[in-house]
Amino acid sequence: MNLLLRPISILGASVLNGIEFLGGIGYLLRDTAAATHVALFGKRGRRLGWRNLWAQMVRVGVRSIPIVSLVVFCIGAILALQMAPILKQYGALPQVADIISIAMFRELGPLVSAIVLTGFAGASIAAEIGTMVVSEEIQALEASAIHPVRFLIVPRVLATTLMMICLAVVGDLLGVMGGATTSRLFLGVSFLQYATHTFQSVKIQDFVTGLIKAGVFGAIISTLACFLGIRVSGGAEGVGNATTRTVVLTIVYLIIVDLVFTSVFYYLGW
Amino acid sequence: MAETAIQVDSVTKLYDGRAVLDAIKLDVIHGETLVILGGSGSGKSTLLRLMIGNVIPDSGDVIAFGKGLCSMLPAELDDYRKSVGVLFQSGALYNSMSVADNVALPLREHTDLPEETIEIMVKIKLELVDLRQHADKMPAELSGGMKKRAGLARALALDPKVLFYDEPSAGLDPVTSAEIDALIINLNKQLGVTSVVVTHEMESAFRIADRMVLLDRGKFIISGTPQQMRDSKDPLVHQFINGLAEGPLTDRRRAGGYEKDLLTERT
Numbered sequence: 188m189n190l191l192l193r194p195i196s197i198l199g200a201s202v203l204n205g206i207e208f209l210g211g212i213g214y215l216l217r218d219t220a221a222a223t224h225v226a227l228f229g230k231r232g233r234r235l236g237w238r239n240l241w242a243q244m245v246r247v248g249v250r251s252i253p254i255v256s257l258v259v260f261c262i263g264a265i266l267a268l269q270m271a272p273i274l275k276q277y278g279a280l281p282q283v284a285d286i287i288s289i290a291m292f293r294e295l296g297p298l299v300s301a302i303v304l305t306g307f308a309g310a311s312i313a314a315e316i317g318t319m320v321v322s323e324e325i326q327a328l329e330a331s332a333i334h335p336v337r338f339l340i341v342p343r344v345l346a347t348t349l350m351m352i353c354l355a356v357v358g359d360l361l362g363v364m365g366g367a368t369t370s371r372l373f374l375g376v377s378f379l380q381y382a383t384h385t386f387q388s389v390k391i392q393d394f395v396t397g398l399i400k401a402g403v404f405g406a407i408i409s410t411l412a413c414f415l416g417i418r419v420s421g422g423a424e425g426v427g428n429a430t431t432r433t434v435v436l437t438i439v440y441l442i443i444v445d446l447v448f449t450s451v452f453y454y455l456g457w
Numbered sequence: 458m459a460e461t462a463i464q465v466d467s468v469t470k471l472y473d474g475r476a477v478l479d480a481i482k483l484d485v486i487h488g489e490t491l492v493i494l495g496g497s498g499s500g501k502s503t504l505l506r507l508m509i510g511n512v513i514p515d516s517g518d519v520i521a522f523g524k525g526l527c528s529m530l531p532a533e534l535d536d537y538r539k540s541v542g543v544l545f546q547s548g549a550l551y552n553s554m555s556v557a558d559n560v561a562l563p564l565r566e567h568t569d570l571p572e573e574t575i576e577i578m579v580k581i582k583l584e585l586v587d588l589r590q591h592a593d594k595m596p597a598e599l600s601g602g603m604k605k606r607a608g609l610a611r612a613l614a615l616d617p618k619v620l621f622y623d624e625p626s627a628g629l630d631p632v633t634s635a636e637i638d639a640l641i642i643n644l645n646k647q648l649g650v651t652s653v654v655v656t657h658e659m660e661s662a663f664r665i666a667d668r669m670v671l672l673d674r675g676k677f678i679i680s681g682t683p684q685q686m687r688d689s690k691d692p693l694v695h696q697f698i699n700g701l702a703e704g705p706l707t708d709r710r711r712a713g714g715y716e717k718d719l720l721t722e723r724t
Binding site for chain 1: 550
């Protein structure tokens with residue numbers, strides 16, 4: 188009997204956990220949206236704290252520019268080398284610029300930047316908030332009538348969303364530059380040729396759809412990190428678990444959401 | 458007649474179906490220092506968290522300045538929280554901010570005071586706890602006693618009517634512990650602040666208390682002045698306040714059916 192019931196019980200528990208998890212994120216998003224509205228448009232005393240927002244933007248965005256640039260530049264360079272043999276067969280080597288630019292602007296710029304930011308900022312946000320839970324700082328905020336969602340989560344979500352869009356622009360450009368550099372050095376495609384092909388092939392919607400995705404990716408990274416951070420229990424071990432879960436879950440969610448967006452854009456013809 | 462600042466009205470709190478607090482009734486009188494005593498797991502910290510509105514009771518209510526916390530609107534609960542200060546067991550300083558910024562935060566968040574005024578107020582609060590020289594230090598640079606004093610300065614930032622202390626002497630050496638006790642007494646006398654102190658450190662409790670209550674396994678056992686507690690004939694009270702190894706508290710723990718448990722395992 189137990190052997191029969193156990194799989195059903197495990198399945199039921201997993202479904203319930205999943206519902207609880209998504210419900211929790213839903214509540215957090217609702218509270219964050221309400222707190223953002225109050226923070227931006229409410230009276231003084233419930234304000235956002237521009238200093239706080241600026242500090243988060245520097246921490247999340249500015250400090251991750253070098254690492255994002257390096258990774259995306261390398262991916263652009265790798266992509267050029269991978270595509271070169273096939274394009275060479277068709278005598279279309281300069282088309283490498285078309286492929287790289289569209290891939291970068293629509294997909295790889297935002298996605299790779301988001302994955303790097305997950306490791307860079309998502310993990311750090313989850314660890315920071317988790318540590319604050321463990322050291323009673325969240326309780327202290329509540330006891331001082333300072334709402335943790337408004338004070339901690341809103342600035343992090345806003346900063347990560349805004350900076351993710353900026354990082355996607357950086358990623359787009361550096362990816363294209365990576366491709367251009369490799370093409371110039373190893374494939375014999377001049378910078379002028381590369382630039383001409385890039386400008387001919389990239390349309391404004393390639394750029395805009397990439398940025399829309401980047402904004403959503405930023406919101407996902409920060410919301411998941413804050414959610415898993417604020418649910419920490421069990422001391423230092425709990426903080427470690429939350430950090431690991433944040434990185435793993437965020438990357439999975441990023442890819443799923445990316446698939447959904449790409450499908451929607453495909454059907455809309457964007 | 459003495460005015461009641463906070464009234465705990467038949468509060469019950471359950472965790473996983475187990476009553477951590479069981480129909481607790483308690484009055485905190487305006488201007489007094491009330492010490493809530495109890496061993497580990499007695500429910501005293503939960504009671505403190507209920508009184509500051511961080512935990513919601515399953516039944517009963519906490520009446521603060523004439524209004525029930527459970528029926529308060531969020532804005533009313535915020536106003537209540539602004540009128541009380543809490544010193545957490547670890548100090549709970551915001552680790553990313555300096556000591557001065559920790560104290561300034563409630564003022565920056567809840568008042569329209571200009572930054573220069575806030576700086577002066579922060580110095581005044583830090584001087585009260587003898588930490589003015591350490592205003593620019595980060596929490597990680599402070600000793601345990603200094604962290605608690607900084608936490609106390611932050612709790613005092615908005616000139617609270619009631620101060621809650623969660624284990625103020627825990628983890629401190631005897632001299633630092635006595636210093637914190639002297640601070641609690643001074644704040645009570647100088648500022649007229651009502652104090653609610655949760656502790657199991659008997660020496661400290663007898664030093665600061667005007668009145669004491671003892672909780673055991675979520676139940677209210679006794680209330681009285683320090684002298685009345687010393688004179689109590691209740692064996693449980695006697696064992697607890699004298700820190701004895703033998704008595705009803707330890708007998709209960711030992712009567713855990715150990716032999717029966719062992720035999721059951723063998724058969």
